[in-house]
Amino acid sequence: MFTPKMKLADLIAANHNIILLLPRFGIPLGFGEKSVRDVCSAHNVPADFMVLICNVYTYDDYLPDIKQLAATDMRPLATYLKESHRYYTLERLPHIEEHLHHIADRIGGRYEQILKQFYADFRNEIEAHFQCEEQYDFPRLLSLQEGIKGKSIAMSHSQKSHGGLVDKLNDLTQIVYKYLPGNVLPEETMELVFDILQLSADIQKHALIEEKILIPYVNYLERSLK
Amino acid sequence: MKPLQSVLIVEPSEIVYQGLRSLLVETGRFNILAQLAEATSLDDRLPSIRPDLLIVNPTLLSSTPKQQLASYARLRPAMPVVALVYQYVERSLLDNFRYVIDIRDTRSTLLATISSALNSDISENDNAGQSDNYELSDRETDVLVLVAKGLSSKEIADKLHISVHTVNSHRKNITHKTGIRSVAGLAVYAMIHNLMET
Numbered sequence: 001m002f003t004p005k006m007k008l009a010d011l012i013a014a015n016h017n018i019i020l021l022l023p024r025f026g027i028p029l030g031f032g033e034k035s036v037r038d039v040c041s042a043h044n045v046p047a048d049f050m051v052l053i054c055n056v057y058t059y060d061d062y063l064p065d066i067k068q069l070a071a072t073d074m075r076p077l078a079t080y081l082k083e084s085h086r087y088y089t090l091e092r093l094p095h096i097e098e099h100l101h102h103i104a105d106r107i108g109g110r111y112e113q114i115l116k117q118f119y120a121d122f123r124n125e126i127e128a129h130f131q132c133e134e135q136y137d138f139p140r141l142l143s144l145q146e147g148i149k150g151k152s153i154a155m156s157h158s159q160k161s162h163g164g165l166v167d168k169l170n171d172l173t174q175i176v177y178k179y180l181p182g183n184v185l186p187e188e189t190m191e192l193v194f195d196i197l198q199l200s201a202d203i204q205k206h207a208l209i210e211e212k213i214l215i216p217y218v219n220y221l222e223r224s225l226k
Numbered sequence: 227m228k229p230l231q232s233v234l235i236v237e238p239s240e241i242v243y244q245g246l247r248s249l250l251v252e253t254g255r256f257n258i259l260a261q262l263a264e265a266t267s268l269d270d271r272l273p274s275i276r277p278d279l280l281i282v283n284p285t286l287l288s289s290t291p292k293q294q295l296a297s298y299a300r301l302r303p304a305m306p307v308v309a310l311v312y313q314y315v316e317r318s319l320l321d322n323f324r325y326v327i328d329i330r331d332t333r334s335t336l337l338a339t340i341s342s343a344l345n346s347d348i349s350e351n352d353n354a355g356q357s358d359n360y361e362l363s364d365r366e367t368d369v370l371v372l373v374a375k376g377l378s379s380k381e382i383a384d385k386l387h388i389s390v391h392t393v394n395s396h397r398k399n400i401t402h403k404t405g406i407r408s409v410a411g412l413a414v415y416a417m418i419h420n421l422m423e424t
Contacts, residue, residue: 171411
């Protein structure tokens with residue numbers, strides 16, 4: 001498991017996906033040989049929170065329990081999740097769409113409309129899901145963190161909708177590499193498959209953080225404010 | 227050659243047992259152990275019989291089926307258990323089984339269910355018992371088209387005059403064969419393969 005004392009570069013050497021998390025914490029590249037603790041304190045990020053997220057992204061069977069959450073500085077949680085949404089909606093989803101459309105246009109025929117429609121529906125669904133969380137769940141977390149109890153409402157998102165979104169991304173990869181004509185833009189098609197798989201893996205961890213950290217943490221704050 | 231999988235069938239009906247037996251033997255992948263007509267002594271016998279797969283009529287289980295299945299799992303941790311259904315079985319009883327075959331299943335559906343039961347429980351480098359036919363059967367294609375059109379399992383069952391349970395078993399096999407889970411993804415599959423003409 002990672003600790004704040006370790007070199008940030010060693011975390012990335014152990015799991016290169018962590019490099020994609022840095023912008024969500026506001027940490028730029030070029031950190032040299034500094035420890036996680038030093039890099040974090042230079043950018044006003046609680047090191048224990050960052051290490052917790054990196055551990056979830058790296059160790060598949062790791063999940064912090066409520067005691068550990070209570071002992072961690074969780075203030076950046078809402079910001080972190082929002083930044084993840086930004087990365088998905090403003091960078092990855094448009095990037096994947098651009099390549100998918102390019103490939104669909106080149107193949108033409110019935111494939112073109114079918115693929116574009118599937119992706120458009122998926123994108124609407126996931127963006128609505130993010131929006132709902134940002135509108136209801138994150139503000140609720142923030143006010144609880146400030147000690148304001150407010151009305152107790154059920155968190156908007158559910159495991160089921162996360163599972164459905166991940167299924168659709170995985171279905172898309174299957175469709176792209178199994179059923180599209182293989183001779184049209186093969187290199188771009190393979191890159192597209194990798195891009196979608198990468199996004200899918202990222203979103204699965206993101207969903208895990210929302211289901212197994214955000215929700216229990218909100219419930220914990222609610223109980224402790226009684 | 228891959229080693230044969232030993233199958234124990236717990237089923238009182240001779241007709242049902244012989245039918246299932248010949249279907250499984252035909253594939254050349256299974257070794258069928260002697261028929262057991264009741265499940266009462268199964269606990270004692272599992273350690274010596276050592277089957278790779280247990281197919282059991284769920285109505286033969288005791289009044290505490292969950293505990294009974296848990297005890298089989300303790301005795302033979304790698305042995306999947308498949309329920310064999312041909313009469314009315316309580317939903318709550320059936321829910322204890324991950325794999326269910328129905329007497330009305332087609333040959334390919336039945337074998338696919340058994341393959342997936344074995345496949346998910348045997349080590350990765352040993353794929354004995356796994357069917358190598360991944361093409362959809364005609365019935366599975368019928369179900370796929372109706373799923374793609376947005377019908378529920380209940381509606382599909384009514385339309386095709388089969389049980390909801392059989393529909394779900396087809397749906398499981400479709401996902402197993404195509405790797406596609408979502409209804410939207412299955413709709414894309416159906417359209418790409420020109421199945422949505424009618």
